[in-house]
Amino acid sequence: xxxxxxxxxxxxLPTPSAKPRKSVMGTRLWVAVLFLLPALILLGALVVYPIGxxxxxxxxxxxxxxxxxxDNYGDxxxxxxxxxxxxxxxxxxxxxxALVTALGLIFAVMTERVRWGTAFKLIVFMPMxxxxxxxxxxxxxxxxxxxxxxxxxxxxxxxxxxxVSSSVYPKARPNATASDLKxxxxxxFTTTGTVRAGTPALLPLVGIAPNKLPGTPENARAASGAGxxxxxxxDFKLGGGGTKGQVDPGEKALKGVKVExxxxxxxxxxxxSGADGVFTLPASxxxxxxxxxxxxxxxxxDGIDWLGPTLVTPAIIGSYVWMWAGFAMVLIAAGLAGVDxxxxxxxxxxxxxxxxxxxxxxxxxxxxxxxxVLVTLMINVMKIFDLVYIIxxxxxxxxxxxxxLQLFLSSFGGGGNYGVGSAIGVILLLLVLPVMFVNLxxxxxxxxx
Amino acid sequence: MTALDTIVRGKRSFAARVASGAAxxxxxxxxxxxxxxxxxxxxxxxxxxxxxxxxxxxSGWWKVFTAPSQLTAKSYQTLLEKxxxxxxxxxxxxxxxxxxxxxxxxxxxxxxxxAWLDFKGRDWWFLLVVALLVVPVQVALIPLSDLxxxxxxxxxxxxxxxxxxxxxxxxxxxxxxxxxAEIPxxxxxxxxxxxxxxTRLFLTVVLPLGAPAIAxxxxxxxxxxxxxxxxxxVFSNSESQPLxxxxxxxxxxxxxxxxxxxxxxxISMVIPLAVFFAFQRQFVSGVMAGAVK
Numbered sequence: 001x002x003x004x005x006x007x008x009x010x011x012x013l014p015t016p017s018a019k020p021r022k023s024v025m026g027t028r029l030w031v032a033v034l035f036l037l038p039a040l041i042l043l044g045a046l047v048v049y050p051i052g053x054x055x056x057x058x059x060x061x062x063x064x065x066x067x068x069x070x071d072n073y074g075d076x077x078x079x080x081x082x083x084x085x086x087x088x089x090x091x092x093x094x095x096x097x098a099l100v101t102a103l104g105l106i107f108a109v110m111t112e113r114v115r116w117g118t119a120f121k122l123i124v125f126m127p128m129x130x131x132x133x134x135x136x137x138x139x140x141x142x143x144x145x146x147x148x149x150x151x152x153x154x155x156x157x158x159x160x161x162x163x164v165s166s167s168v169y170p171k172a173r174p175n176a177t178a179s180d181l182k183x184x185x186x187x188x189f190t191t192t193g194t195v196r197a198g199t200p201a202l203l204p205l206v207g208i209a210p211n212k213l214p215g216t217p218e219n220a221r222a223a224s225g226a227g228x229x230x231x232x233x234x235d236f237k238l239g240g241g242g243t244k245g246q247v248d249p250g251e252k253a254l255k256g257v258k259v260e261x262x263x264x265x266x267x268x269x270x271x272x273s274g275a276d277g278v279f280t281l282p283a284s285x286x287x288x289x290x291x292x293x294x295x296x297x298x299x300x301x302d303g304i305d306w307l308g309p310t311l312v313t314p315a316i317i318g319s320y321v322w323m324w325a326g327f328a329m330v331l332i333a334a335g336l337a338g339v340d341x342x343x344x345x346x347x348x349x350x351x352x353x354x355x356x357x358x359x360x361x362x363x364x365x366x367x368x369x370x371x372x373v374l375v376t377l378m379i380n381v382m383k384i385f386d387l388v389y390i391i392x393x394x395x396x397x398x399x400x401x402x403x404x405l406q407l408f409l410s411s412f413g414g415g416g417n418y419g420v421g422s423a424i425g426v427i428l429l430l431l432v433l434p435v436m437f438v439n440l441x442x443x444x445x446x447x448x449x
Numbered sequence: 450m451t452a453l454d455t456i457v458r459g460k461r462s463f464a465a466r467v468a469s470g471a472a473x474x475x476x477x478x479x480x481x482x483x484x485x486x487x488x489x490x491x492x493x494x495x496x497x498x499x500x501x502x503x504x505x506x507x508s509g510w511w512k513v514f515t516a517p518s519q520l521t522a523k524s525y526q527t528l529l530e531k532x533x534x535x536x537x538x539x540x541x542x543x544x545x546x547x548x549x550x551x552x553x554x555x556x557x558x559x560x561x562x563x564a565w566l567d568f569k570g571r572d573w574w575f576l577l578v579v580a581l582l583v584v585p586v587q588v589a590l591i592p593l594s595d596l597x598x599x600x601x602x603x604x605x606x607x608x609x610x611x612x613x614x615x616x617x618x619x620x621x622x623x624x625x626x627x628x629x630a631e632i633p634x635x636x637x638x639x640x641x642x643x644x645x646x647x648t649r650l651f652l653t654v655v656l657p658l659g660a661p662a663i664a665x666x667x668x669x670x671x672x673x674x675x676x677x678x679x680x681x682x683v684f685s686n687s688e689s690q691p692l693x694x695x696x697x698x699x700x701x702x703x704x705x706x707x708x709x710x711x712x713x714x715x716i717s718m719v720i721p722l723a724v725f726f727a728f729q730r731q732f733v734s735g736v737m738a739g740a741v742k
Contacts, residue, residue, distance in 0.1 A: 031647045032568040039559035039618050040574075046615025047581050050592035057591065107483070110476055122729075123484050127491075129725035129732065131676030133693045134714040138494045140703050141510075141711075148509050149704070151493055322487065330733055354472070383585045386678050390700055404587050404679075411591055412683055418591050425588040432583045439579055447572065 051429065058422035072423035081398055082420070085406040088313055092384055092402060096317050096324075097377035101370060103321065104328025108336055109358065111329075121333070125326030132323070136390025139319040143306040143391070153303025160301045169254060170299050172205045174292075175235050178245030179204050187294025190262065197286045201230030203259070204245055210238050210252050220253040220277040228281040230290065232257045232273040253277030257296050261285030307392065309399040316391050316400060320384065328373045335369030336362070375435060382431050403428060498524055498711035505707055524712045534713065537695035541717075543606055544681070544691055545674045548613035552670050553663055555614070556621025561655050563622065564629035565637060566647070575626065581619040589616070590683050597684065604686035612684055613674045621666055628662035629655055661731070668728050669735030672721050692717045 061068045076082045107124060111117035127135060144150030147157040174181035174189050181203060184190035195201045200223035210217075213234070220233030234252045235244060242248030259279045260270040269285040306315045339362065347357050363370075385404040392400035401409075403424055411421030496510040499520045504512070513519050528534055562568070563575045593612060597603040602611070632655065640654050656663070678693040685694060696713045699706040725732055 029568055032562050032566040035558045035562035035566060035647070035651075036574070039555045039622060042555065042611070042615050043578070043581060043618055045596075046593065046611060047584055047589065047619070049596075050589035051584065053592035053595070054588050107480075110480055113473070114477060114480060120480055120484055124487050125733070126722070126725065127487070129672065129721040130718045131678065131693055131721070133676070133678045133697060134718050137696070137700070137710050137714040138490045140700070141494050141497060141707065142490050144704070148507075149505075151489065151509070151511070154509055154511070322490065354469070379583060383587060385587075389678075390697065393703070394701065404585075407587050407590070408679070408682075412594075418595075421591050425585075425591065428585045429588050432585060436580050436583050439582060440576055443576065443579055 054422045054425045058426050061419050062417040072419045082406055085401040085403050089403045092381045093378055096320050096381045097374050100321050100324045100328050100377055101373050103325045104332050107329040108333040127323045128326050132386030135323050136387050139391055143315055147303045156303045171207050173207045175204045175206045187297050188291055190291040191289050194287050195228055195290050197228045198226045201290055203232045204235030206236050217252040218275050220247050220251050222247040223278045228285045231277045233277040258293055260291045261288035262291045263288040309396050312392050312396045312400040316387050331373050332369055335366050339365050379432055494711050498715050502708040524708045528712045537690055537692045540689055541691035544609050548610045548674045549671045551614045552617035552621050553667050556618055557625050559622045560625030560629050561651050563626040578619050578622050586616050606689045608684045609681055612680050617670050624666055625662055628659055632658050665731045665735035668731050
């Protein structure tokens, strides 16, 4: 049996190529029964009986004592937490299979043209071998919130910090008693008085330990001269001493702090403090108030909340794509190997570019395989459980909920409600029924041929 | 074909060739990035599993690039000294091996009957088996926990094994019946004329000839059961739980348990990955055929 033929067994059935066979010779019935008995008994007790039981049980209440009709089904579609599960399962089915198939198609077409295509396929297919538990643990680590732990946020932070300069002194604040800097909203601080040319402004800050300053800070220097100028420094001396609000020898400069001059609520000039803490504003700032904008003190960027309520489902779908793209790729690559190269070459001779060849010839020829992959993935995704259960942290589990997880939670994870659990099981079964019928129809057709 | 090829290639303009060369370069870079994207998550956990717990807590795994001396097998040592974990690992084996062997045996027997034995309603019975291919395991969780409770095997390894056998059989029968049906009739007839019984025929002709399909099925079923968490989560207890369930219980406090989870996940991955690299062909065909589950 070729891989391609077997591949079709996934969503829809392959072609059993043999014609109707008679037994080699008339076999006695009891021989056939003997060969079939173990399998049929097990199938009956472990698969067929549970289907009937679930349908019956779904019509009874939590502990099975009272008949409730279709109430359990009604509950599923009215209770807000199960409704989230229904909605998320719909999102999964709509998004994940299409995404995986598209990626698989792209990878399969591309790897055909590179020499190390086999190695690439091996790498992408490998996650298929591991458990969803292991994949879940792998991605819990990827999605860890702390950028010093989770790779995703480490990258996000690196990108963010490249484009947005991070604040240098997240915890700094003015010395309330010794300066006239007052909080002015949005994390910024503004002087109550105004600045005059020739009278250097003193902007003392506290709240950071001198040994926690980034880099090797210089000692602060009291500004002097005729311009509009001043000093931003850490008004704190290790070991005590010094006068509050005065630049004492040994006190450290705060470099790179943004200082704005404000007149009537409008910023007229701005400057940054130098290595010695001194800033110089243009003459136009004369008579304005000085403001240290909030960007100087903003908390550091600590990445994206991947597993928070809004992003948890997309994040888990991402891990699913990682696991299953290899499956789609390998199936589609097998289909691609059966595509007649002459057709593609003929189109190229006729002047079609690569995109047209791909769009108009390759994809239509692959359509049957693509459908099989899509359907298989849909069936698979409807029942998704492990990844959601492992990756979603407790606080966002409700937001990531899916039907299979809800079934488990209602019935086993402390819920104890077998009625609703059975109803969800029946719904899952109903969802795969169309595929079951397609399978059977294909098989019947093959028989009639 | 090749002659035509060169003519066609020769006619393509210089600009077109430069453009396609550039496109090829972009494609290569893209594929390399994708490959990295696929490797990095696993690599990160692998590195974490070889770091000291204090190092894990204080910095990301990528720090080993600047401080390779951080690497240590301490976490593995601690983990393998925990009785609960080694016990769970044994349970995984005790669940997986019988569940695989039984599915292969019963599946092959039924597959042979459906392919080569004559009995009334054969096609209808086979249709029923095919219908069961797509039944989700979730449907059976509640009914079987009730049934197993009544007969006293709930929480027992036997229950977990039985569940996997039941849900492994439809695919096994389907796959093997289709494969056995391809065996040339003459081979079977010759053996029968020599006076071989059905059992002998099955053991000495059908099974050896069906080896490739049996290998695919066996590998697929083995990995399916080995990697299962849901069934074991419901049907096993603290005595009989496999490694996946034992590890799952540590996930709640992910940050503080990473020194258990990282090496634990890798121990659970070693066998599947070894199977993957040793039997790539069979594995690929098995997974492709069996993804329906």
